[in-house]
């Protein structure tokens with residue numbers, strides 16, 4: 001038997017790093033939302049007891065470093081499963097881009113194995129498991145739009161933002177999330193208005209939402225990747241209504257409600273960067289309603 005799951009990317013509409021913790025992580029306060037750019041995860045039974053990973057992308061590890069592998073191993077340990085599984089990952093989400101591709105693959109693997117192995121996991125079970133793999137995995141279990149606190153693993157679903165286009169531009173460099181957090185000096189950092197963003201979303205006020213886009217990590221990554229500032233300037237010039245770097249970067253996203261502007265942004269940015277995507281915001285991952 002096999003199960004196929006969609007693993008959507010996320011963007012951070014607001015990302016505040018609040019404080020440094022003793023465990024090497026930071027407390028964050030962020031609003032995340034899933035977008036219609038997804039990897040495809042296929043989990044199927046194989047003979048034996050091993051976990052096999054196949055990935056379509058050259059830079060993604062196919063061993064225990066893969067987050068999908070870690071998800072499967074954890075489930076096998078906790079639920080005492082002695083069955084083999086092959087996980088085929090078709091990557092569409094750029095890697096190490098601030099879009100949580102690996103985290104979403106892990107979350108999709110949890111959802112898929114719950115079905116494949118009839119584990120009857122609750123949403124809460126999945127969240128607990130997700131948090132053991134990485135800070136962003138818990139959000140990716142259900143997707144949609146949520147406030148994420150703690151180190152990112154405490155999830156409170158909120159209203160969906162007004163519909164719009166999201167144009168993503170990924171400069172041809174990768175950044176390490178750990179290094180970006182490490183380089184942050186919280187005292188001198190900028191702190192976005194996360195509550196204001198939540199209110200703007202609640203009011204479905206697109207203009208206000210665009211005004212309040214903010215990310216504490218943006219200045220840090222921008223120092224290392226000057227293309228980010230150039231892409232932001234370019235996007236604003238072309239007419240994006242709001243522009244921000246996602247997560248620890250380096251992907252920059254621009255928001256617009258108008259299809260014509262989305263097209264102008266894509267055409268304008270493609271001459272500048274190879275990796276440009278135009279997608280929509282996504283509602284809660286469909287299949288999950290049954291786990292609530």
Ligand SMILES: C[C@@](CO)(OP(=O)(O)O)[C@H](O)COP(=O)(O)OP(=O)(O)OC[C@H]1O[C@@H](n2ccc(N)nc2=O)[C@H](O)[C@@H]1O
Pocket residue numbers: 012015024025026027028097098099100103133134135136137150151152177178179181182246247248249
């Ligand atoms: C910045 C964000 C924003 O959504 O996303 P990405 O840019 O990775 O997509 C996340 O906080 C990234 O979460 P995630 O990518 O899951 O990070 P993890 O694997 O848990 O941690 C990688 C490293 O980042 C640092 N880290 C991560 C999360 C956090 N709240 N504080 C931290 O200091 C730690 O040094 C940790 O060892």
Ligand SMILES: Nc1ncnc2c1ncn2[C@@H]1O[C@H](COP(=O)(O)OP(=O)(O)O)[C@@H](O)[C@H]1O
Pocket residue numbers: 059060061065066067068089094095096097098099100101102103105106177247248249
């Ligand atoms: N399934 C996976 N897809 C992508 N990257 C993965 C995966 N599993 C492990 N990784 C590792 O995780 C690192 C971060 O990747 P990713 O999740 O795409 O970025 P980000 O945390 O910036 O959103 C990569 O450098 C890669 O080596």
